[in-house]
Amino acid sequence: MTSNCSFEEVDNLMKYLELIIYIPIFLFGLILNVVALLVFCIFLRKWTESTIYMSSLALMDLLLLFPLPFKMHATNHLWPAELQTLCSILESLYFVGIYGSIYTIMCIAVDRWVAICHPFKAKQMRSPKAALGTCMGVWMLVLVTISSTTYRFRRDGQSQFHCFHVFSKDGWNPVVIIFVQVFGFLLPALVVIYCSVNTIWVLQQSGQRSPNSRACVKIIYSSLGAFLVPFTPSHLAILLQFLVHQGVIQDCTSRTRISLFIQVALCLSNVTCCLDGLFYYFIAHEVRSTKQTFRLSLQRRATFSSSEV
Structure with missing residues (x-):
């Protein structure tokens, strides 16, 4: 890999672009998730599966938002070596928020799939205690997975460094990147897609063309897009940057573009905090609207089964 490739233009651009992206995300995400937690914990007295999952997701989003001011500062300032421990903690919180949100959204999709596609089993499988567990x-x-990995991101012996940037070679270890790609994104994404597609299919094949059913389909499509977009x-960009570190991609122009792509993609991935906040209302509306609809569906299936006996 050539070493005379300059990324100065990319770094200068990101100093301003990160501020433009992060400040609105931080403000709107903070407001939406705090309001959501207040509603779930104070105004809604009864804890259900959906409110438990959404409260956990709101906490994950707040955990993701907390390091953003430090991340913005680190973009424009070098940190002294004695702050490496603090940097590792902040990086851990940031990645816990990201991958915790991914897995919580996956759990919400599975919970919805069980409730709608398997209504008989849902009574045994779904409960507030199960959701809390x-x-x-x-x-x-x-917490265990991320905290045992992020300490490798910092090189020892650095007098000054950019936190959240310029990870060590251990941070780009093939085992780490494969684990992140497969278990951090691909597996949850496949589960979310499978559950969403099957849920939509059951809704469309149930024979119920009520406005509630159509609204549920639209909400599932929207939530799927809010997960994938x-x-x-960001994970495609991580893969490309990994190829750069492995020497597979050596062209300076490609490396510069990939450097810009990964930084912009990681910035925009934080918009999930705002999208989750907006979808709290819609998910809650979906649960309320489908509860009665699929109670009727369950009764119809039971009646059909008894008529065959």
Whole structure:
């Protein structure tokens, strides 16, 4: 890999572009998620599966938002070596927020799929306790996995460094990148797509053309897009940057474009905090509207089954 490729133009551009992207995301995301938590924890007295999952997602989004001011500062300033531990903690919180959100959204999609596609089993499989246990499992999984990985992102012996930038070679280790790509994104994405497509198919084949059913289909399409749009470009960019670090891509122009792409994609992936906040209302509306609809569907299936006996 050639070493005389300059990224100065990209770095100068990102100093301003990050501020333009991050400041609105931080402000709107903070307001939407705090309001959501207040509604779930104070105004809604009854805890259901949906409110538990959405409360956990709001906490994950707030955890993702917390390091953003430090990330903006680190873009324009070098940090002294004694702040490497603080930087590793902030990076851990940031990635816990990202991948915790991914897995929580996956759990919401699975919960919806079970409730709609398997209404008989849903009574045994779905409960507030099960939802709480699942959320706690997600938190433990991402905390242990991320915290045991991010310490490798910093090189020892640096007098000054850019936090959230210029990761060490260990941070681009093939095992780490494959794990991130497969278990951090591809597997949850396939689960979300499978559950969403099957849920939409059941809704469309149920014979119920009510406005509620049509609204549910639109909401599922929208939530699927809200999952794929922020996270697909960022993980594609990580893969391309990995190829640069492995020497597969050596052309200076390509490397410069990939450097810009990964920084912009990672910035825009944080918009999930705002999209999640907007979809709290729609998901809650979906749950309320489908509860009665699929209670009738369950009764119809039971009646059909008894008529065959």
